Amino acid sequence: MARGSTRPTSRDVAQAAGVSQAAVSLVLGDKWHGRVSEATAQRVREAARDLGYRPNLAARNLRLGRTRTVLLVVPALTTEFFAGVYTGATRVAAEHGFGVVLYPSPEGIGPARDPFASAQAALDGVIASSMAADALSAIRGEALPLVMLDSDPAGSLGAATVNLDIADGVRQIADHLLSLGHRRFLHLAADVPSWTFDVRARELAARLAGVPGTSVRTARSPISSEGAVAAAETALSEPGPRPTAVVCDDDLLAAGTYKAARRLGLRVPDDLSVTGLDDLALATAIDPELTTVRLDAELFGERGMAALLAVLEGREPKGGDIPVRLVVRGSTAPPGAA
Amino acid sequence: MARGSTRPTSRDVAQAAGVSQAAVSLVLGDKWHGRVSEATAQRVREAARDLGYRPNLAARNLRLGRTRTVLLVVPALTTEFFAGVYTGATRVAAEHGFGVVLYPSPEGIGPARDPFASAQAALDGVIASSMAADALSAIRGEALPLVMLDSDPAGSLGAATVNLDIADGVRQIADHLLSLGHRRFLHLAADVPSWTFDVRARELAARLAGVPGTSVRTARSPISSEGAVAAAETALSEPGPRPTAVVCDDDLLAAGTYKAARRLGLRVPDDLSVTGLDDLALATAIDPELTTVRLDAELFGERGMAALLAVLEGREPKGGDIPVRLVVRGSTAPPGAA
DNA sequence: CCGCTTAGGTTTTACGTATAACGTCTGCCT
DNA sequence: AGGCAGACGTTATACGTAAAACCTAAGCGG
Numbered sequence: 001m002a003r004g005s006t007r008p009t010s011r012d013v014a015q016a017a018g019v020s021q022a023a024v025s026l027v028l029g030d031k032w033h034g035r036v037s038e039a040t041a042q043r044v045r046e047a048a049r050d051l052g053y054r055p056n057l058a059a060r061n062l063r064l065g066r067t068r069t070v071l072l073v074v075p076a077l078t079t080e081f082f083a084g085v086y087t088g089a090t091r092v093a094a095e096h097g098f099g100v101v102l103y104p105s106p107e108g109i110g111p112a113r114d115p116f117a118s119a120q121a122a123l124d125g126v127i128a129s130s131m132a133a134d135a136l137s138a139i140r141g142e143a144l145p146l147v148m149l150d151s152d153p154a155g156s157l158g159a160a161t162v163n164l165d166i167a168d169g170v171r172q173i174a175d176h177l178l179s180l181g182h183r184r185f186l187h188l189a190a191d192v193p194s195w196t197f198d199v200r201a202r203e204l205a206a207r208l209a210g211v212p213g214t215s216v217r218t219a220r221s222p223i224s225s226e227g228a229v230a231a232a233e234t235a236l237s238e239p240g241p242r243p244t245a246v247v248c249d250d251d252l253l254a255a256g257t258y259k260a261a262r263r264l265g266l267r268v269p270d271d272l273s274v275t276g277l278d279d280l281a282l283a284t285a286i287d288p289e290l291t292t293v294r295l296d297a298e299l300f301g302e303r304g305m306a307a308l309l310a311v312l313e314g315r316e317p318k319g320g321d322i323p324v325r326l327v328v329r330g331s332t333a334p335p336g337a338a
Numbered sequence: 339m340a341r342g343s344t345r346p347t348s349r350d351v352a353q354a355a356g357v358s359q360a361a362v363s364l365v366l367g368d369k370w371h372g373r374v375s376e377a378t379a380q381r382v383r384e385a386a387r388d389l390g391y392r393p394n395l396a397a398r399n400l401r402l403g404r405t406r407t408v409l410l411v412v413p414a415l416t417t418e419f420f421a422g423v424y425t426g427a428t429r430v431a432a433e434h435g436f437g438v439v440l441y442p443s444p445e446g447i448g449p450a451r452d453p454f455a456s457a458q459a460a461l462d463g464v465i466a467s468s469m470a471a472d473a474l475s476a477i478r479g480e481a482l483p484l485v486m487l488d489s490d491p492a493g494s495l496g497a498a499t500v501n502l503d504i505a506d507g508v509r510q511i512a513d514h515l516l517s518l519g520h521r522r523f524l525h526l527a528a529d530v531p532s533w534t535f536d537v538r539a540r541e542l543a544a545r546l547a548g549v550p551g552t553s554v555r556t557a558r559s560p561i562s563s564e565g566a567v568a569a570a571e572t573a574l575s576e577p578g579p580r581p582t583a584v585v586c587d588d589d590l591l592a593a594g595t596y597k598a599a600r601r602l603g604l605r606v607p608d609d610l611s612v613t614g615l616d617d618l619a620l621a622t623a624i625d626p627e628l629t630t631v632r633l634d635a636e637l638f639g640e641r642g643m644a645a646l647l648a649v650l651e652g653r654e655p656k657g658g659d660i661p662v663r664l665v666v667r668g669s670t671a672p673p674g675a676a
Numbered sequence: 677c678c679g680c681t682t683a684g685g686t687t688t689t690a691c692g693t694a695t696a697a698c699g700t701c702t703g704c705c706t
Numbered sequence: 707a708g709g710c711a712g713a714c715g716t717t718a719t720a721c722g723t724a725a726a727a728c729c730t731a732a733g734c735g736g
Contacts, residue, residue, distance in 0.1 A: 058399035059722035397692035
């Protein structure tokens with residue numbers, strides 16, 4: 001009191017407790033055992049509480065040369081999936097006394113050349129979702145510890161990678177549809193250059209290549225429900241025998257496919273089976289509920305953060321892809337079930 | 339070069355350019371006009387570029403006593419809506435050289451008593467979405483400039499508020515349904531104590547109170563599609579004349595209501611009109627597309643950040659609620675249209 | 677009684693930056 | 707000639723913290 005406006009510093013606490021600033025730092029930093037008496041420590045803690053003392057983080061960060069803050073670079077936040085990744089990453093970070101700053105990469109903020117200009121915070125490390133090579137090298141130029149999510153392990157310039165086992169998810173989808181009897185497929189692919197989508201195309205092709213009598217057409221769509229409607233409607237209207245199953249790169253595209261099917265008078269799943277990938281809330285909101293692959297976004301974020309913490313502590317990050325699981329719902333059925 | 343691992347400081351730049359550290363700070367801080375010659379400034383800039391100099395944010399923050407970082411407290415990130423708010427807030431912040439740190443409030447991270455422990459960054463201000471009073475007072479205790487989103491102006495302890503004109507949105511919904519001829523309503527309300535939901539209930543009741551022959555039942559549901567299914571199914575199965583229109587507190591609840599209607603053999607909109615609130619991507623993904631009120635989440639975030647910047651600069655934040663707009667789609671029709 | 681250890685602190689320093697305060701030199705006016 | 711005003715810098719300092727280095731007195735073994 002009598003101090004008024006400005007926040008109390010450790011020196012104020014020291015004065016109030018009748019000790020030196022160093023003693024305050026020791027006590028509050030829990031490094032006082034054997035260096036300060038229990039009674040004095042108690043006085044310091046009380047003074048700190050009474051004054052409402054909060055350490056100045058800028059000063060601490062400067063002194064320590066680290067910030068316990070990491071940057072999470074995501075393609076765009078406007079998706080349930082990355083919200084989950086963020087939530088998971090934050091949970092693990094908090095357990096280790098770290099904070100997470102978000103940087104929505106490409107569209108959000110202007111040209112977005114520089115994540116580090118926008119993130120005012122000083123950083124200890126970076127977690128980046130599958131991103132373009134130039135943006136990646138910009139980050140590497142910063143010489144910060146880096147973990148890549150959902151990225152080509154071979155193309156990550158030596159950074160640690162944490163991936164979902166998307167390839168296995170696509171295999172599960174393919175096997176499910178094949179076992180239902182489908183042979184003519186449409187692959188509704190995301191029109192985004194990204195390793196995570198390349199994997200889908202590659203694995204689907206590889207799986208079907210082993211089965212005689214199968215065929216797969218590919219249509220490309222921007223990642224939005226509206227874009228998918230147009231792409232799917234066009235692709236399903238092409239001459240020749242119509243595909244009986246549409247494998248979509250994610251749930252949003254699947255929702256668009258539903259709408260295209262309605263416009264063409266096709267019923268899901270009787271005339272057309274549809275699969276997604278993500279298992280968003282959307283998947284159970286549409287009718288029929290969507291057969292899709294459940295990606296555990298939060299676990300993904302947790303594992304990513306755990307890997308970064310490992311790198312920061314000089315440990316070896318835990319390897320292995322994160323398993324995914326096919327969820328069969330009402331949007332898939334044998335062809336011509338009607 | 340020859341320096342090796344550690345990042346270059348302004349002193350290194352100074353040495354490379356043959357000037358004092360102060361000169362470097364002046365030039366790079368763009369405060370050199372009339373104090374440093376153009377030629378010297380050029381040398382400094384080149385040296386900085388060659389060394390790949392980046393100012394140490396922690397040191398700058400300490401020196402300046404501010405961080406150009408603000409905290410955005412949201413109820414939970416796992417929603418498209420708050421992702422939009424964040425995007426808008428970040429856009430405006432970036433224009434003013436500010437960064438935004440996110441704090442997902444209640445469930446995400448343990449008990450989450452203390453936003454400021456988790457957000458490692460030192461902060462200049464806070465934007466908080468409608469939140470409980472105790473959490474609010476914890477923030478106020480921090481004595482940081484504060485802007486509240488979607489909160490009771492009277493109960494915000496004097497903090498500036500920025501609100502969507504939800505009341506007007508509810509009026510538009512009510513008028514739309516009344517003009518279609520509906521008289522028996524079900525209000526599917528979010529089971530969350532929050533001013534923003536109170537407004538919905540109050541305004542709906544007020545609107546219908548003026549029209550003779552109307553009745554409204556209320557059912558409560560957690561904010562999730564699954565929870566809404568159960569709540570809506572129960573409410574629609576109650577004895578007595580069935581409501582012809584369901585007014586839902588948000589789009590997620592509306593999606594649940596669709597599903598409940600299907601289970602009960604009711605068709606939307608022929609047997610039952612349904613309205614939402616938010617206009618999420620979901621609204622156009624479900625069939626029929628949802629009549630709802632479009633909330634411009636990004637604009638909301640922009641206005642919130644603009645208000646906080648105003649407070650930080652000692653200006654008066656711009657007042658006035660943000661207008662919302664009814665979007666009529668296929669989920670509403672006159673009662674008994676079948 | 678000397679010297680060593682230990683408890684219980686204090687003094688000092690460094691982190692990297694921004695800026696106030698202080699110099700110097702040249703040119704120019706009166 | 708004296709002085710004064712730029713132009714062009716430099717020197718010094720402070721921000722608040724953590725921790726290394728230092729100090730002092732008491733206890734104690736030999």
